[in-house]
Amino acid sequence: METTVATIDFDSFDHGSADEKKIVGNAIAEAFRRQGFLKLVNHGIPRHTIEELFRWSERFFALPDAIKAKAPHPPNPIPNRGYSGVGLENTSIHGSQENKVTLIDLKTFLVTKALFDQECFDQGAEDDRLYANIWLPEDDLPGFRSFMEEYYRIAYQCQQRILAALELGLGMAPKTLTGRHSRAENELRLTHYPLVPVKQLRGGNCTRISEHTDFGTITLLFQDAVGGLEIEDPLQPGRYRPIESTALDEMIVNLGDCLQHWTKGQLRSTRHRVHIAQSDLDADPNAILAERFSVAYFAKPNRSCSIQSLAAECPPGEQTVGDFLLQRSSTTYGYA
Ligand SMILES: O=C(O)CCC(=O)C(=O)O
Numbered sequence: 001m002e003t004t005v006a007t008i009d010f011d012s013f014d015h016g017s018a019d020e021k022k023i024v025g026n027a028i029a030e031a032f033r034r035q036g037f038l039k040l041v042n043h044g045i046p047r048h049t050i051e052e053l054f055r056w057s058e059r060f061f062a063l064p065d066a067i068k069a070k071a072p073h074p075p076n077p078i079p080n081r082g083y084s085g086v087g088l089e090n091t092s093i094h095g096s097q098e099n100k101v102t103l104i105d106l107k108t109f110l111v112t113k114a115l116f117d118q119e120c121f122d123q124g125a126e127d128d129r130l131y132a133n134i135w136l137p138e139d140d141l142p143g144f145r146s147f148m149e150e151y152y153r154i155a156y157q158c159q160q161r162i163l164a165a166l167e168l169g170l171g172m173a174p175k176t177l178t179g180r181h182s183r184a185e186n187e188l189r190l191t192h193y194p195l196v197p198v199k200q201l202r203g204g205n206c207t208r209i210s211e212h213t214d215f216g217t218i219t220l221l222f223q224d225a226v227g228g229l230e231i232e233d234p235l236q237p238g239r240y241r242p243i244e245s246t247a248l249d250e251m252i253v254n255l256g257d258c259l260q261h262w263t264k265g266q267l268r269s270t271r272h273r274v275h276i277a278q279s280d281l282d283a284d285p286n287a288i289l290a291e292r293f294s295v296a297y298f299a300k301p302n303r304s305c306s307i308q309s310l311a312a313e314c315p316p317g318e319q320t321v322g323d324f325l326l327q328r329s330s331t332t333y334g335y336a
């Protein structure tokens, strides 16, 4: 596998000729076939919007625990809504078990829980027919809800344009993919990985989020400069390579399980994790590893679609996307 993922300029899909659009679509399809990951620049989400998004995330996670607890994630895998504090998610159940003995998963290796865990805030569509969002009272963080709702809409439009490009690249009829996302039954997740004192981590590689695949169709991710995201080499299972962002507004797009199913494995849902390299740990035993922020927008098909085929209606005997996602979430959150 190449050590760097493809960087694709989306501007010529939005503003180019039919031929230029097709070239972008082909490049996206090819990157998903080979690696399941790509980077997108000129994707149409303004840099200032992404900077504002990260500022809201910082403000939200800086609130006292007692305030964040006013928007609690329900004690069930579904719906994935609201604030999750310490120890709720367990992605380590998924994906490869290789190297498990040498890994210290920060979610299970809690010496001081406030320092070591990750916290998240999850949100769905405003008009989700099944699951309502869980917000803080407006006075606790005025403006947060309206910004996040606006960002959800912006990310949805971007997701639909990327899927339209992929339709072209795969030679699918228009709306084959976008039409199956008409309800925006997606999830937007803010994640905060708190700072870690290096001396408490010496003696082994550590992971901030264990290896896993994403469940949906595509994920649009922004990460800050701290880094740590790694993807598995499809040709060498168990070997992970870093994927860094050169700018805050560089979008990382990865393919999820639903699209892997729909394309019968032609496109890859690649395992990935957020890792702390041994070299970082060795550098300075008195160092504190920086906190890290990321924002992921998980695009998912309408729940009524089939996970197995692109049939217009889910045929009897085929699993629906809704049931598939419920099954995956149940295991992730350790309730199954
Ligand atoms: O925080 C990141 O950079 C990636 C997180 C991730 O892979 C996920 O939440 O599915």
Ligand SMILES: [Fe+2]
Residues within 6 Å of the ligand: 212, 213, 214, 272
């Ligand atoms: Fe992920």
